[in-house]
Every structure is written in structure tokens, then in C-alpha cells.
Amino acid sequence: MGRQLLAISLAIIGFLGTIVICALPMWKVSAFVGANIVTAQVFWEGLWMNCVMQSTGQMQCKAFDSVLALSQDLQATRALISVSIAVSVVSIGLTVIGARCTNFYREDHHAKAKIGILAGVGYIIAGLLCLIAVSWSAYTIIVGFYNTLATTVSRGELGASIYVGWVAGFLLVLGGSIFISSYSNSC
Secondary structure, three states: OHHHHHHHHHHHHHHHHHHHHHHOOOOEEEOOOOOOOOOOEEEEEOOOEEEEEEOOOOEEEEEOOOOOOOOHHHHHHHHHHHHHHHHHHHHHHHHHHHOOOOOOOOOOHHHHHHHHHHHHHHHHHHHHHHHHHHHHHHHHHHHHHOOOOOOOOOOEEEOHHHHHHHHHHHHHHHHHHHHHHOOOOOO
16 A cells, blocks of 8 residues: 555656646746847746746736647647646546545455556556657757757747656656556456
8 A cells, every 4th residue: 555655646746747837838948049148038938828027027928819820839738738637637536446545446356456557557648648748849949949040039948847847747657657566466
């Protein structure tokens, strides 16, 4: 039961990290390239909005107006992160039923183990979806940074959400794997 609690904890932390990266506009941060180091604005881009922070500390954000006006990679990233969160929610529900520390299906150990394994597989799928989305966005940002045709204004660096997303995806995969391994002799 200790391994299951560890797995659940890791998966919940990964799930919360996925929610954080979905909400925060820190996927792409403006890069300071060239001779002008002193700038008055920092631009942040996220899945749902763009933000600009002035040197005075004031920050303004604007949500994207149209889904169709977004680039295809941003639309795909939005979808992958949203599906990852949805799969995590379903997996948490299955965990409540399938964990050994709960009273659901107390007499039917075989059914409880199958539900638990299904929850672990759900966490792994959610983690892989998160990792794919974050890695795809990181690739797009890096390619845009090294694009010789891009202006210095449009260049960006990896934001904090990319790094948090990699950790969240890894924790979901690790938590799901440990959760499945806790049922290794039950089926």
C-alpha cells in the first residue's frame, strides 16, 4: 500500500503541474538578442493568452480572439494538454475505486486490481500527452529562435511552463508505472 500512496502522490503532483502549465502564459518568453540589452517590455506567450510586462511592473494580458487564427501547433498543444488533464481526472476517479486503501470492491480483488491497472495506464497516457505537447512546443520555439528570417522581436526562449511541463509529464508517467507495478502479483 505504501507504493500505491507514493504513486498516487506523484501522479497528483504531475496532474497539478499540468493544470499550472495549462493556465500560465509562460510557454514562450521574449528573448533579448542583439546589442540592445535594456528593454522596457517582456512578452510572454501561453496556450490561452499573451501577456506583456512593462519595466514598471505593470502586466497586461489579452486572451486569444479566435481559435482558428492560432497556429496549428498551438491548437494541437491546447488539445493535447486539455486531453491530458481530462485523462488525469478520469484516472484519479479510477484510483479512488482501484486503490487498495479504499473500500470499493473490497471482496473482489481481481476487479479492484484491473481498475487500478487501468488508472495507472491512464496516468501514463496523460503523462505522455503532456510530454508530447511540451516537447512539440519547445521544438517550435527553438526552431523559431534559430530561424534566420525571424526578426529579433519574434524570437523567444523556452518559458517556465515548458520545464514544469516536462517534470509534470515525467511524474505522471512515473506515478502510473509505480501504480501498475503495485498490482504485479494481483492479476
